[in-house]
Amino acid sequence: xxxxxxxxxxxxxxxxxxxxxxxxxxxxxxxxxxxxxxxxxxxxxxxxxxxxxxxxxxxxxxxxxxxxxxxxxxxxxxxxxxxxxxxxxxxxxxxxxx
Numbered sequence: 001x002x003x004x005x006x007x008x009x010x011x012x013x014x015x016x017x018x019x020x021x022x023x024x025x026x027x028x029x030x031x032x033x034x035x036x037x038x039x040x041x042x043x044x045x046x047x048x049x050x051x052x053x054x055x056x057x058x059x060x061x062x063x064x065x066x067x068x069x070x071x072x073x074x075x076x077x078x079x080x081x082x083x084x085x086x087x088x089x090x091x092x093x094x095x096x097x098x
Contacts, residue, residue, distance in 0.1 A: 024076075033062050034062050037061070038057065045096060059078060063080075
């Protein structure tokens, strides 16, 4: 005889929601700050290559602001701002390609 397994949909949906990646606090604010300040002073993409020094400089400047606003460690702040900076750089590179 085959064994039956009961499924509780509410528990299953909660587990699915828990496994999804959540946006870290301040990611959108960091992206806006970088787009408004650092990325305009020094472009993140030169030609068709990423300017890694400009990306790191923009992320470090935004990380100081992020850490002051949201607290947390330097590593957490730098992680959030690097994600935001790289997303802006990728968007800039895609915009230049078209």
